[in-house]
Amino acid sequence: MIDxxxxxxxxxxAGPVGLAAASHLLSRGLVPLILERGATVGAAVADWAHVRVFSPWEYNVDVASRALLEVIGWTMPDPDHLPTGGELISEYLAPLASHPDIVTRLRLGAEVTAITREGHSKQSSDGREDSPFVVLWRDTEGVRHRTCARAVIDASGTWTKPNPIGVDGLPVPGEAEYAARIDYGIPDVLGSARAAHVGGHTLVIGAGHSAINVALDLMDLQEIEPGTRITWATRSGGVDRLLGGGLADELPGRGQLGLRAAEAVGSGRVTLRSPFVVERIAKRGETLLVTGREEGQEVSFEVDRIIVATGFRPDLSMLSELRLSLDPIVESTPALAPLIDPNLHSCGTVRPHGVTELSHPERDFYIVGMKSYGRAPTFLMTTGYEQVRSVVAELAGDPAAAREVRLRLPETGVCKVGGTPSAPISNAGCCGGAPTVNADACCRKDELAKADGKSGCGCTAESTAAFAT
Structure with missing residues (x-):
């Protein structure tokens, strides 16, 4: 047996969290080997290079990665600037990947297919924890490799496994047959995907920030080509929770994104169907006939294309020979699940967490980054950086540092409120999320002002009632 x-x-x-893990390993005198299935670092980020993230550079640069970069003369971008995915790659990930200590340990086009313990299947216990990991991967030429490892940190993300349209977690009839007219994630409708959507009718499905970005980009396309039509369908009833914290959100990009979504729906330029559940897709002439249920009634309408922004799920197939402990709902570790379960959390932040919450029965194996959240959608890049800092400290034999909390997360200001938008939000820009105590207040910002003896923020019940319970 190999020692x-x-x-x-x-x-x-080799996305932001994977490269951060490598940087922390190097800072601790440990040797990483980074396996990236894409042809470039940040390959998943490249798919949404046109999207501006809602967290500024301050929260997007890992501390160990920054230390590595600054040694070779790299300068931190404006901490308050909200970068696009493309800027994240060109100004941060690409320079980090080219660092002499990283580039020699990076393998691009390396797709991991399986992980096990040397000489042990999942059922074999005797001597298991003393055996190295064996990582199977194939390169771009299809050659298969076996790499032995002391530990494994899985930061492969979830981008390659989007959720299907069906509310039951399965594709709806017709989804596979008409896949050529269906996109998942955040296609660049103002750039490379413009020709497919300009002048046509697009259905956007989803209630998260990806769906907001797509809908707003389609509205920008509509400004150029008025014949472009947009229907936005959410399965959970209203887009109220997308308001975020408004101006009270410590990530202002996220707050403004929610406010713009509210204004888009209120303007009438986007047809909102909510709650709407797609049941089947069929072909009608040159269009797709979408049939579903809206408030208990069957509804059908025609569209040219569909964009599915209903989130992602982890691909666990390569981990089948490892001993994992996963929550049956969220598919994260059981200790992390209560902190991130969207059935339980609709307000505030997920508290910082690390090795304690991320540990599996398989010692020295960790899932970090977006994949660690399983099917939960509330991940922040800076949370992943804290995860890998903690995990690497544990692997370096520093359990005290591994259990410290060295991260202050920004307040989300996100509160889930009921109802469906029915009127324009003329003064939405002054508001800051739903009130938490005073039901007579029109928003959180108004509530705080009145509690301080002031007149309020200036918004009115009429302007925000459609978004409050």
């Missing part, structure tokens, strides 16, 4: 002591620690994925 695992001198083996590298395999990091799966």
């Amino acid at each position: 695992p002591t001198g083996l590298p620690i395999v990091v799966i994925g």
Whole structure:
């Protein structure tokens, strides 16, 4: 049996969190081997390069990665600037990947297919924890490799496994047959995907920030080509929770995104169907006939294309020989699940967490980043950085540092409120999320002002009632 002591620690994925893990390993004198399935670092980010993130650079740069970069003369971008995915790659991930200590340990086009313990299946216990990991991967030429590792950090994300249209978690009839007219995620409707949507009728499905970005981009396209039509369908009833914290959100990009979504629906330029559940898709001439249920009634309408922004789920197939402990609902670790379960959390932030919450029965194996959240959608990049800092400290034999909390998360200001928008939000820009105590207040910002003896923020019940319970 190979002595695992001198083996590298395999990091799966060269996105922001994977490269952060590698940086923290290097800072601790440990040797990473980074396996990235894409042809470039940040391959998943490249798919949404046109999208501006709602967290500024201050929250997007990992501390260990920054230390590595500054040694070779890199300068931190404006901390208050909200970068696009493309800027995230060009100004941060690409320079980090080219660092002499990283580039020699990075393998691009390396797709991990399986992980096990040397000489042990999942059922084999005797001597298991003393055996190294074996990571199977194939390169771009299809050659298969076996790499032994002391530990494995899975930061492969969820981008390659989007959720299907069906509210039951399965594709609806017709989804596979007409896949050529269906996109998942955040297609660049103002750029590379413009020709497919300009002048046509697009259905956007989803209630998260990805769906908002797509709908707003389609509205920008509509400004150029008035014949472009947009229907936005949410399955959970209203887009109220997308308001975020408004101006009270410590991530102002996120707050403004929610306010713009509210204004878009109120303007009438977007047809909102909510709650709407798609049941089947069929072909009608040159269009797609979408049939579903809206408030208990069957509804059908025709569209040219569909964009599905209903989130993602983790691909666990390569981990089948490892001993994992996963929550049956969220598919994160059981200790992390209560902190992130969207059935339980609709307000405030997910508190910082690390090795304690991320540990599996398989010692020295960790899932970090977006994949660690399973099917929950509330992940922040800076949360992933804290995760890998903690995990690497544990692997370096520093359990005290691993259990420290070195992260202050921004307040979300996000509160889920009932109802469906029915009127324009003329003064939405002055508001800051739903009130938490005073039901007579029109928003959180108004509530705080009145509690301080002031007249309020200036918004009126009429302007916000459609978004409050």
